[in-house]
Amino acid sequence: MRILLKVALVAAVVLAAATPVAAWVLDTVYAREVLIITPHDPRQVALNRQLWVEGDPVPDVYGVPTNEPVRVLFPDPARLIRPAEAATGMTLLAVDKQAGENPLQVRSVWFIAWRAAAGFALGALMALGLLVWNSRRR
Amino acid sequence: MKTLHALAITAAILSPMTASAREYSFDVDAKLVVITFESRMEVEDILGTTHSVSGSARLDPQGGAFQLEVPVDSLRTGIEMRDQHLKSDAWLDASKFPVIRFEGKDARLEGETKLTVSGTFTMHGVSKPLSLTADVRRIPSEQGTKMGLAEGDWVRIRGEFVVRLSDFGIVIPAMVAAKVSDAWTVKVSLFGKATGK
Numbered sequence: 164m165r166i167l168l169k170v171a172l173v174a175a176v177v178l179a180a181a182t183p184v185a186a187w188v189l190d191t192v193y194a195r196e197v198l199i200i201t202p203h204d205p206r207q208v209a210l211n212r213q214l215w216v217e218g219d220p221v222p223d224v225y226g227v228p229t230n231e232p233v234r235v236l237f238p239d240p241a242r243l244i245r246p247a248e249a250a251t252g253m254t255l256l257a258v259d260k261q262a263g264e265n266p267l268q269v270r271s272v273w274f275i276a277w278r279a280a281a282g283f284a285l286g287a288l289m290a291l292g293l294l295v296w297n298s299r300r301r
Numbered sequence: 302m303k304t305l306h307a308l309a310i311t312a313a314i315l316s317p318m319t320a321s322a323r324e325y326s327f328d329v330d331a332k333l334v335v336i337t338f339e340s341r342m343e344v345e346d347i348l349g350t351t352h353s354v355s356g357s358a359r360l361d362p363q364g365g366a367f368q369l370e371v372p373v374d375s376l377r378t379g380i381e382m383r384d385q386h387l388k389s390d391a392w393l394d395a396s397k398f399p400v401i402r403f404e405g406k407d408a409r410l411e412g413e414t415k416l417t418v419s420g421t422f423t424m425h426g427v428s429k430p431l432s433l434t435a436d437v438r439r440i441p442s443e444q445g446t447k448m449g450l451a452e453g454d455w456v457r458i459r460g461e462f463v464v465r466l467s468d469f470g471i472v473i474p475a476m477v478a479a480k481v482s483d484a485w486t487v488k489v490s491l492f493g494k495a496t497g498k
Binding site: 209211214223268271 | 341377380450
């Protein structure tokens with residue numbers, strides 16, 4: 164019983180520490196900040212380019228943009244657009260919801276990671292408590 | 302002869318006004334119309350779209366009209382199960398209220414590119430007043446056909462507004478309260494083709 168509790172305690176502590184680290188690695192190495200757009204038909208893009216004048220929003224040329232940029236994991240490089248009209252390094256990600264596309268957002272990963280870490284930490288505390296209780300009983 | 306002369310002068314004075322009043326249909330090419338809806342919360346941004354948009358706009362500096370209609374069944378968020386929930390009776394209840402509608406009775410064209418519309422937005426069986434400002438660009442036939450659009454004059458209309466689910470009798474279940482916002486940004490991007498002359 165003591166061995167089992169010790170194994171559970173070590174595993175829970177390791178997982179509690181490793182989960183946010185894994186999320187951090189995913190965020191740092193594999194994520195990219197993009198502005199998601201619902202892509203326009205190529206004819207629309209061509210026309211929008213013609214109608215575009217300095218001061219007009221750039222993302223709208225290529226699609227309907229979301230309100231804020233978002234960090235997404237493993238974005239498909241073929242779906243990334245770097246608009247020539249943008250002075251700064253803007254990156255758009257074309258996402259076709261009608262085709263069932265739903266890129267994984269880093270916010271979701273962190274949300275799950277923190278809650279999982281809290282769960283493992285709670286598990287570690289319970290294992291520790293049981294170990295102490297077990298040793299006192301002897 | 303005098304009457305004819307007076308009529309010709311009146312027609313000449315009125316012609317710029319009548320020339321700029323046109324009616325456009327959004328039912329021509331589904332690939333050219335899209336409506337998106339977006340919720341931003343701590344867990345994730347939820348984005349949904351539809352290309353099943355029907356309606357029309359009468360653009361007239363003297364006062365026009367603007368109608369849009371979207372079938373609830375056509376809304377997609379990228380996850381099949383979420384789409385099913387969205388249509389269920391806990392959310393938009395597509396079987397009872399199959400259509401989301403905006404009826405803009407007062408559409409005013411200000412200058413060449415600004416359209417302000419006041420009207421009624423109906424969703425989930427509840428109607429509320431709604432106003433939106435849109436960017437309007439007219440596309441002459443030559444320019445449109447060059448880019449692969451069907452022959453005829455076109456107009457591009459872009460606008461956005463915010464809808465609160467609670468205003469329309471939709472209560473977000475506690476289980477997903479951290480994931481779904483009450484306030485949704487709705488963006489319309491429409492290419493309409495001129496009807497008639």
